[in-house]
């Protein structure tokens with residue numbers, strides 16, 4: 001006699017709801033409030049970054065450049081308002097994020113086409129690399145285990161002088177500090 005046949009219908013319904021929530025998390029779908037979530041897993045934190053053109057000097061910059069996030073799962077959204085850039089030398093491989101993919105306008109990619117990639121969000125200490133095409137919205141999830149201060153930077157040659165000129169390497173533009181606390 002199988003125990004499964006004795007499961008009340010409401011338990012099966014609850015299991016389906018939990019599975020649905022799990023799928024939503026795995027697919028990177030927009031998350032609603034924590035209420036109604038699974039009690040065993042804390043709701044992920046959210047971080048919103050925007051890449052804008054500085055109105056004074058015309059250089060692209062991440063805003064904010066310095067920010068604090070908690071340990072655990074952090075869903076990051078990058079709104080890139082810069083122009084697309086054809087970065088032919090880009091390997092464009094997504095690394096160090098949950099499931100190994102980022103979502104470009106909600107489509108998952110493990111490797112992005114290099115044709116439009118304008119910037120990257122790269123944290124070598126975490127083995128993390130995410131690509132940001134111009135005029136796009138990118139979403140990915142970090143699973144942060146350890147607290148600390150982590151330098152992030154952009155690897156794309158987005159400067160006025162390719163990979164050597166500003167804003168590359170200028171704090172507050174294409175590099176900054178992510179504090180995990």
Ligand SMILES: [Cu+2]
Nearest residue numbers: 119154158174
């Ligand atoms: Cu850049």
